[in-house]
Amino acid sequence: MLLLGIDIGTSSVKVSVVDAVTQQTVASAQYPDIESPITALQPGWAEQSPDMWWEQVQQAIHKCNSTKKYNPQDIAAIGIAYQMHGLVLVDKDQNLLRDSIIWCDSRAVELGAQAFDKLGHDYCLSHLLNSPGNFTASKLAWVKQNEPAIYDRIDKIMLPGDYIAMKLTGEITTSISALSEGVFFDFKNNSISKAIIDHYGFSERLFPGVQPVFSNHGGVSASMAQQLGLKTGIPVAYKAGDQPNNALSLNVLSPGEVAATAGTSGVIYGVSDELTYDPQSRVNTFAHVNYTSQQKSLGVLLCINGTGSLYRWTKNLFGSSVSYQQMNEQAIKAPMGSDGLRILPFGNGAERMLNNQQVGVHFHYIDLNLHTPAHIFRAVQEGIACAFRYGVDIMRENGMSPNVIRAGRANLFLSDLFAQTFVNATGIPVELYNNDGSVGAALGAGIGSGVFASPKEAFNDAKPLQLIEPTATAAFEAVYQEWKELLNKQLKTK
Template sequence: MLLLGIDLGTSSIKVSVVDAQTQQCLASVSYPETEREILTRQPGWAEQDPRQWWLDARQAILNAHATQRYNPQDIGAIGIAYQMHGLVVVDKEHHPLRDAIIWCDSRAVPYGEAAQQGIGAEYCQRHLLNSPGNFTAAKLAWVKEHEPDTYARIDRIMLPGDFLALQLTGESTTSISALSEGIFWDFERHALSEEVFGFFGFDKSLIPPVHDVFAPHGYVRETVAEELGLRAGIPVTYKAGDQPNNALSLNVLRPGEVAATAGTSGVIYAVTDQLFVDAQSRVNPFAHVNHTREQQRLGVLLCINGTGSMNRWARQTVARELTYPEANERAAAIAPGSEGLLCLPFGNGVERMLANQPVGAHFHGLDLNQHGPAHMLRASQEGVAFAFRYGLDLMREGGLHPTVVKAGYTNMFLSDVFTQAFVNSTGLAVELHQTDGSVGAALGAGIGAGVYATPAEAFHHMQPLRTIRPDDHQTAAYEAGYQRWKELLLRHLHPPAAPALLPDSVAR
């Protein structure tokens, strides 16, 4: 039996076909080859067309078939991973009513802040484990106020992966994990949050039926099966946000285990069995893929929006003629610390770990006689690594103390510069694995379809490619660089008050 995994990213759709018995990936394809556009009609906005996601997913599946490395008729289950915290709204005919408001869109921050004040910070921490912040519920509140005609036509709200499943099956469903990432879920009552729905004036009928993450979420329609060369009736047996799914793909399911990713956004995702709460909602707990009422499993998520986006901007701006591997080689030629050049990589929307302050991206200490493109490339990657260190310290303050991080050997972890900066500034070893979100989604489909008796069985053959540990000879240099970087960040977060103007008599 074969398993099809679909990973709906911000830049592209990736699909993988995995042999359920050997857990080997037979084919893996991304589409489109160039990064898909984010629509920014106003500063702080970020939208994408859900219909384009479906077109890209269809083409990616067909391109995977075209490799001829498997028989599409042998695919027996489908899993979907997706960019988190987005908002898709559809009418009764399942047509999108507007472009999706995606994860890095900042417009809903005031609505989340108003809900926190109206509902009460203590209640939010105890029941929601988060402030409503800039998550899906707050995005829906923005639509309700600014686009009332659209809001009145909404039949269902959903997250990006739910929309792909809807196109495949004609059925809309959700899960506790998905509802928690939208800040719709009350963990203490194990139900939809009465207070959130009441404060915003939402009707609960907007929420699709709630299924387990590992469960049938519908069956591929005959017309879609014909288009995609699949058997009709294949079940979609797994749906999860990209970060819980990334953790699953790395077999991070038990308390104390930690997963990381450094794609368009960067994430540290630590599993705990405790109701972890950060009073300022800078790091955010959500229901993990294996969370149940009886066995609590939360994923504490630290997100850095400006990760791969910072690395991409630097390459395109100062080294457009280079590939990413070539740019990494140039960066590696510069000593750790980038000869004093610092980068704050926060230019992709407001950052939750910075309390939603619009810090932006900055280079600091640029010497026109000393620094060149290679310094900027290295400083960008070190700045991202330092941002991870800053966020990890917030998690440590909350009582989480990881010792080893698992990550896929992909995106920025392909760069030795970034990986060395990460391990030496955080003090954590990193296990790199040959896996990604689409493979994780495929294995999740196998778990949901009952192919594997336990989740652990789905990762029986998993072994790390290599483990990178902190280097005693480099940690001091990175620590010094981090402390200078942190001082710069704090100056932006807490700028000194402007000096008072002198009276005219003194000024003269």
């Protein structure tokens, strides 16, 4: 029996086919080979076309099928992971009404701040576990306020993964986890938040039916099955945001366990069984994939908007003639601390961990006679690692103190230098696993379709590839403290 996982990233779509018996990847494919565009019609805005995602999903599945390593007719269930918080709107005929306002878009920050004040900080934090910020609810409020003709035609609102599931099945569903990431869910009343609905003037009819994360979200339609070489009716049995899914794929399911990723954005994601929140809403709490009303499993998420995206930007400007691996090899040649070069890596929208300020990327202390591309490549990795340390300290303030962090050997964690710098900056060992989001989504489909009795069973055989322990925390602490002082000075100018 085979399982298909789809991971809808900001940069590209990846799919994997996994053997349910061995839990091994049979084939994988990514589309496109270059990073997908983000449309920024105004500073701080960020949009992508859901039809672009759908085209990429189809192309990735065809590309995977073309490997001939499996029979697509043997695929028994589909799982979907997706970039979180994006707003997708369709009319009664399931036609798109506009491009998606994606996760790093900052246009709704002020609307979220007004809702936070109007509803009351204590109420929002105790019931929603977050400030409304620039999450999906506030994005929808922006559409209502600024694009009323579009708003009036909305039949259903959804997240990116819901849209792809709809294209596959013709059905639209949501989950408690999805509602919570949009800040639509009231954890105390265990229901869609009436306070948010009433404050923004939304109708509950806009929301799809609520299903468990691990459940049947619809069967693949006959037309889509024929187009993609699949069996008609196989279920989409799992849908989750990319960070809860990354945690699932790393077997991070129990209180105190922590996952990290450094893709387009950088995330630390820890699991808690308490309705906890950060008083400043710098870290955010959502329902984890295994959340139920009886088992309150929560994901505490810290996000840095631009990690891999900064490294891509750096490559385009300073390393266009070399590969990422060659950039990493050059970075190792520069000394720790990059001979004084410091970089603040905050250029991808409002940063929640910095109280929704748009700080931007800043290069400090460039010496035109000393610094080379190698210094820049290393300083970028060190700056990102310092941002992770800053975020981990916020999580520590909120009672989460991990003894180890699990991460997939992917994206920036492919760099030995970055992985070691991350560990030295945070002081926390990292276990690296051979995982990725599309494989996690495939195994999630196995859980949702009953192939596995529980999430733990799906990942019982997962073993770390490598344990990285701190080697130079004292030496790097001086680098971090100087970096932090520069950040604090920059924050005071805002």
